Amino acid sequence: TMRYDHASFNGYPRRTTPVLEELAREGTIFTSCYATDVPTQPCYTATFTGKRGIKTGVVTHGQHEETISPRLDTFPAVLAKKGVLTAAVSTLYRFRRWFAQGFVHYIQPNIGKWLQHVSCEDVNKEAIPWIRAYAHREFFLFLHYWDPHTPYNLVPKRYLEKFYSGDPYDPSNKSLQDLRSRPLMYFFISGGAVPELREGLTDIEYPIAQYDAEINYADERFGDVLEVLEKEKILDDTMIIFTSDHGEALRGEHGVYFDHMDAYEQVAHVPLFIWSPGRVKAQKISAFVQHTDIAPTVLEAFGVETPESFEGKSLWPILRGETVEHREFVVTNQGLWSAQRAYRTKRWTLMRTYAPGMLTEAKEWELFDRLNDPGESEDVSAQYKSVFEELRAEYLRWLDAEVGCGPDPLRIEAAKSSAANSVKRRFEMWQAISPRDRGDIDDKPS
Structure with missing residues (x-):
């Protein structure tokens, strides 16, 4: 649930992503990446299948297991058939079984926790031993962090203290009056997404700081993964693709607070950068790209041909510096x-x-x-x-x-x-x- 404009590697004034900044400045940053489908389930379905929801039929949560055929090739399945070790550390399987298609190893972190309560540390506890065990193999690893996501108050307070020092319950602060005037929205948000609302929260900057704190926490935990890759002496041989499934409305944009209920800018525009030392050019690219472009890009990185059924276009011509053009429009x-x-x-x-x-x-x-x-x-x-x-x-x-x-x-x-x-x-x-x-x-x- 990470907005494009809340990543400091995209110019956000708060230093939310210092670890990722180091990678991003050495790689290709895409400034116009827009989700193909929102929210999580349709987005990752499009990412793995290389097909948009309008083609797969997956445009929302809760659709039938039969919507995606077990015989449909996902890009991890294409890689696995070519001998690449594919693995995922993710909770997406709890949504639908098709998210495991093509992964030789599918590891569900902390299955005893509620979905959004699975922390980056829970993911790393599974991912880091896996990396150490298979560092000598050619692999594709999908790491799925829930942070940032509501509820925003699950990370240690030291992260929040970097971004907030006021009084969240100041009675003279009226910045949340509009939210409280929207009965349906207030009913939903006060139900647990921002539990402080039930306690009299008045300052909108507080949950926004919590959101930024979650980004910063995730950034640090990904730094732990980078340290392991470096210790195993495989970091410089690794290609890293960082993105988010969708953003978040935070300030009442189009009447929405602290959720992702639409396809407007705050929700559809997501961060994306690709890092691979000696192979990917350091640059910022404004051309339109989408999640469906990830599948052919990963396949080409492994020297594997992209199936004709995949709709995305490989980003390698951009990554190599051969062009700055890609798409005329995005949906x-x-x-x-x-x-x-x-x-x-x-x-x-x-x-x-x-x-x-x-x-x-x-x-x-x-x-x-x-x-x-x-x-x-x-x-x-x-x-x-x-x-x-x-x-x-x-x-x-x-x-x-x-x-x-x-x-x-x-x-x-x-x-x-x-x-x-x-x-x-x-x-x-x-x-x-x-x-x-x-x-x-x-x-x-x-």
Whole structure:
């Protein structure tokens, strides 16, 4: 749940990611990476399969196991068939079994904990021994940290103290009044995502500092992994890809606080950098890229041909410094809290909301001028009617080419995305995943 603009390697003034900064400055930083699908389950499905949700049908949480065929090649499966040792330390298997497809070793960290309570240290306790055991092998390892994610108060207080020194309960502070005026939003957030709200929290800067503290904590824990790679003398032979599945609305953007309910800038724009000394050029690239581009990039790194079914495009021409171009536009789906799709070109964002769900301010169609409004806060469709009509026609042509006569999976979700249904479906989905569910996988290295 890491926003692009809260990583200090992307210019955030708070030093949230000092460890990652060292790597990022020596690698390629992508400043315009946008999630293909939001939230977690559809995003990682797209990442591993190399296909967007509009093609796989996975555009939200809680979809049937049969949605992804056990015979479908994920990029870890393609690697494993070529003899590469593939491993994951992740809780995603608790969502759906297809997240384990292609991994020779799938290790579930601290299965006794609730999903978002699995810490970076829990992940490292499994990952570090695995790295030491297989350092001599050619491997692909997927590390999945939940931090940062609500609740934001799970990391040691010393991290929070770096970013906050005020009084979070100051009665004269009115910065959370807007949140409290939104009954549905306040009901959900006060239910556990920001538990301090139940205790009279008044300062919005406090949970934002908690969020930054979680990023800083994750950064330090990844530093522990780097130390092991260095001690095993394989760091310089390792390629590191760092990204996030989606961002987070923190200041009431589009009426949302401390969650990821939409496809606007704060949620869709994610960090991405790739580091590999002597192989990847140190540079910043503004070209559009997406999570589906990771699969062909990893496969090419291992010298493995990308299956034709994968939609992404390898980033290696950029990484080698051969080009700075990649995509003309990107599309992001949100199918859980709302049914929304963003169509982004270099300057403009066209937002199509099929069902607002939890979004109280979304319109059916919106246009944002990111050149003058990078946060996508003001709909300018009325001021730029010709641009709006041109982009809408372009989007509809794209959509027709994508789905043809078939169903649009996002439209299917739209029928379920009233505000009440969004809350109900979300809680039902989480309640269905008890901490010890899905413990039936042989998840320890043999």
